[in-house]
Amino acid sequence: MKTFSIIFYSTLFFVCFTSISYSQEQSIQLSLFNPIQIVPESQSISGFRFNLIYGKNANVTGFDLGLVNESTGFQKGFQLGGVNLTGGITGWQAGFVNLSKGMSEGLQTGSVNYHQGHFKGLQFSIVNYAATLHGLQLGLINIIGEGGFLPVFPIFNFDFD
Numbered sequence: 001m002k003t004f005s006i007i008f009y010s011t012l013f014f015v016c017f018t019s020i021s022y023s024q025e026q027s028i029q030l031s032l033f034n035p036i037q038i039v040p041e042s043q044s045i046s047g048f049r050f051n052l053i054y055g056k057n058a059n060v061t062g063f064d065l066g067l068v069n070e071s072t073g074f075q076k077g078f079q080l081g082g083v084n085l086t087g088g089i090t091g092w093q094a095g096f097v098n099l100s101k102g103m104s105e106g107l108q109t110g111s112v113n114y115h116q117g118h119f120k121g122l123q124f125s126i127v128n129y130a131a132t133l134h135g136l137q138l139g140l141i142n143i144i145g146e147g148g149f150l151p152v153f154p155i156f157n158f159d160f161d
Contacts, residue, residue: 026045029048029049030050031052032052037056043057044057044073053066054068059071062078071085074102077091079095082095083095084100088104093109100116100119101117102118107123108121108125112127114129117132120135122136123139123142128157131146132146
């Protein structure tokens with residue numbers, strides 16, 4: 001029985017080690033600031049990322065928390081930080097400043113939401129900007145680059161075309 005346990009746990013350790021070493025997507029990221037982080041910036045995170053000061057990865061799926069969070073690719077899930085930078089998002093982006101681009105869908109909340117690209121969903125902030133929008137903006141200043149109720153409008157702006 002002891003021999004079986006040793007073989008079983010050795011195999012389990014080997015399988016886990018191999019999948020962690022060779023996988024392009026890691027489940028946990030801890031970062032002081034880039035490049036002082038566990039997982040290199042070129043790899044993706046699927047699970048939990050905590051950035052004490054600044055973290056940068058290709059794609060992030062799951063929960064993203066930190067002072068400055070950057071995903072050069074796509075962000076899927078919940079992103080909470082002082083400054084959030086993404087190449088696109090599906091989910092909720094909450095921060096003091098949210099900067100995103102590409103095709104995004106979900107909710108942006110903060111002081112400033114700036115989206116270069118098509119945003120589908122709700123932007124709720126003091127200042128909202130979307131290049132194009134299919135949804136609603138709520139805030140003091142709401143700007144839609146193309147289309148919209150009006151290009152700039154206080155309190156709310158929308159486009160559902």
